[in-house]
Amino acid sequence: MRNALISAGLVFGAWSMASAQAPPLLRDLPALAATWPPAWGPLVRDVAAAPDFEEKTLKRVDSLLKAEKPAAATYRIAEVVLSAALRHSLSERRAAPLAVVPSSDLAAKLATRLEKLRADWLLSLREDQAAADALADRWLPTAAREGPLRTAILDCWTQTGKAALNRKDFAAARATLDRIEAHFDQIGGADEIDKALRERAEALQKQASAMPDAKAVQALEEALTLWPRLPDAQDTLARHKGTFRTLLVAVPALPEQLSPSTAYTSIDRQALELVFDRLFRVEYPAAFGKRYRPQLALDLPADGLAGSIQIRRDVFWSSGERLTSADIRHTALLMNQPDAAGRTALWREVLELPQSGANRFRFALTNRHGLFDPLAAAQFWILPQYYRGKQLQRADDADFAKAPVGSGPFRYLGVKRDQGTPHAVFQSNSRDLRRPIAAVREIRMMPWSDARKDFPRPAPHLVLDAPTQQRAALQQLGYAEINPGKSACVHLLAVNHRRPTLASVAVRRALALAIDRQALLDRHFRAEPKKDHATANGLFPRHSWASAPAPGVPMELFNLENARSLARQVKTETNVFDLTLKYPAGDPRVKSACEEIAAGIVTLFQDAKIKIGVKAIPLSTHVLQKAIRDRDYDLLYTTVESLDDPIRLAFFFDRQEDATRAGGSNYLGYDNDARLHELLREVTRQRQFAALQANMRAVHAHLTETMPAIPLWQLDFHVLVHPSLRTPRLDPRAVFANVRDWQIEK
Template structure:
């Protein structure tokens, strides 16, 4: 099976990344986690852990591991034993223990886990026996189980890690990966392809497809041409204007999935004049989000009133947000002595599931701001360079978004706007607010869902008042696929999967 993907994966270990390209190429193809999410309901389900229980004080999590699970075999490595508790400890201790031999490999940055402050809150991981492990937290965390079910919390092979250490090739653990998932990485050529073969000992049974290929095709039109021509079986991120084209071919169909995502325009709040609230409010009120929904999403997305999408259990119907008011925006800038100001908008060069055309979005915002006398320059770079430059935090503003990794509302607020997200590099608004962080911490430790819902609504109001970013839209995830394929590819949360796909006559 050939999947026309949109970008190169930086590497093949989800622990180290946040980009959807790297997650799609690795998380559900190569690896498993202790827990997962049901594809339809989003509820927690067993993966490498068969059972789990939580202590009454909410600080101890006991997992019973699945027996008879084998890691993949490659030309370099053959496992001598099945998966066990040593692999769980190895995987999480690499993240949380700075003196772990593998902690610094690949740069020592674990963005998702830094966002959720796992190192600070994890008191210990204990191996009780080969198939029993216990996590002890310093304080209760209502998000812990959903966080370790995300695409980032993959289980690595401790035995493979030991072998690479002895060979002096530790970095290969992230580039020539070994996991327990349905597919084994065979080869990767940047800008060309990623090639996999099925894992014959996969614990859920071998995948129907013997081979899986990611054909790296950044251009959306190029992906659609390959799909129509039969050069690929599945195409990522069809442009909204191409959706009707799929209906003209009997052998093609559209797969769509309401998704936990948000597209936003973030201001660099540590860079003048965007450190001034009136300036951020003015710029945000000058943007006509309905026009973006029509021109970029063709009315297939929900307007971004806040970070949380309508399918979130903490979403509030009728949530108040900044109005579209260009006249007031012009007045606010004049009061700040910034009439006629200039700014840059950085926009990624490729479509993402949360924003199919960031360049077009930037052009629409450019038009809106020109109407109030603001000159906008749009900057775009190759995706790899774009993400690298973002880490240097030199942008005025940037169009980005977030695909949530689980159904908990914390997975929106903590990565995008917390102080820990600033440290880990996922908070592109560069915004750190102690009051916001304190409320976020209370919501994370609260076990009462009704109270948590109120707290997340308060966080949404805080966002409206402080405007570190402007939510734009919540997109429906789509892909084009051949009709002869059966089985889900898109998931409610997280990346894509091909382990359940098969050909039918």
């Protein structure tokens, strides 16, 4: 009943939205009828005095409309009568909120009949398109989403667009199609307009290929006006104008896995910003902690994730299909697959699976329980439902990772060679029309290790993750470093708790306390002693709000005397064991540091009269990922990011079988610490900051005592910019976040 009254009120509201004048009062209709055709006079006099005026109005209006084919004047009079009756019904039958109103269905019937009348009126005006368009503009805001009036408006606008095509007014047809796409989820017969405009644009693009620059520019600009998502047209136009810009980026290693599910290296993760979008983007302004901005979502939800979210209508996949709420739901289903790589309990414990209805651009996303930072749970990349004509079956699909389809400003073309040097090539996504259109049309990433030997001329515009030892050389070449800030990434030794030896707290703490992190950083990562980079004293970044201050947790974990004492305790449990220490190949700094750590472990336990072997093994990125997924390691050098987010932390130590088995989020296999899981239960339920901070600090202290993983250090992510590149403030955590705003000077 309430929905019926709301619907009736919306239809009634069309009057006030169209003009300042409301529909006439029912009692005023007899006076107005003096200028109407004679048949309407008795109707309005009888209706105005009748207690059952709704039913009489419906019957008498239908009778008059069926008597003869209605003209525009007849429709106009019938609309006035129905609107006046609806106004009177809403006023006369008004009741207390939530009260049951038996007669409210009569108001709903009036509203439905009024909408049907308007639809019929529009359809009768095929020969007077201007009048039909004016009425459609007036009624669209209050037309029921699934009602006949919206269907009639779509038909009206479709006829307007087709008429424009017939007279070769392609610009007018484009404007009409834009309007249709802005207001309707399915464009129906307007597909013909869409097809005709695309074919006209393609013809202009083909003609431009044989024209001189000036004429080609004119033809391409017209083509893009008619079909803004015309593949490669923006790039061709930029070349003719002389404004095509290629951004050259120097990276320590080329990205290999460009699917959110398989991205592993820091460069892989940075490159995701070029190809994919999230619902909400997190930013870290210099003045305060963090903030969220809508990316695919239209707005930030008022009450966290507690209801309906509307997404943008102007976002398309690089394959040409429109991004809809079905893609959001499919992403969630892929993440929730029982054998998904890196799967978490996000959709089991934190969020309800997205629900979408008839509206392709709105869906429901709801937290299962309150969170201190609810939008943190929605920081996942959105994947397409379809890939290469078929439904995407897995988030870690190998072909998808090599040639992904995304909605971001660029699309990945793979690795190409230029003068013998391999480059990872990203081309502007011609389907991305969000403003501003990127001035950079192509991005090429090249590997390097020594700036003076490896850099081409002209030099790269941007250097990502530069080794500290190379900064001086880069600055001499004119590069300026952006403020690296505090890294959210902690490098650690993952410990496989499925190995009986490493299940011992004494062994793990002995390993952790024996590592001289400052000395290792000085020898292998720093250009100057104790300058740049930071040791880690936990899984939370240093200076995080969640980190426990001293003396709760020592500032430095290195304590060789205590490590030796713990190693001697281990002697009673076992006298011989061998370990492997696996690490990512390709970085000489990591190689030498891991080899020194392995040698130090051997020395520590040999001094305690325990025979031990530790073999440092380099692995390619793909093989290292497989070792983590299959739990095929003893110790493994890797990174974790933003574990001071309570949800991420809970996933990392999730003791459910789904998380601890192959591919799950708890690759450590640490699942028998009752105190830790009691603390994690508190932090994921807590919404008051002081209590949350106290609980997180308690977690930090507890992890220091149990050492389920061995924290090592935080390496600064050095980003250096050439003077020829103009950018807004860059965030090292998401360097390409605002790439649309970048400018390259010649």
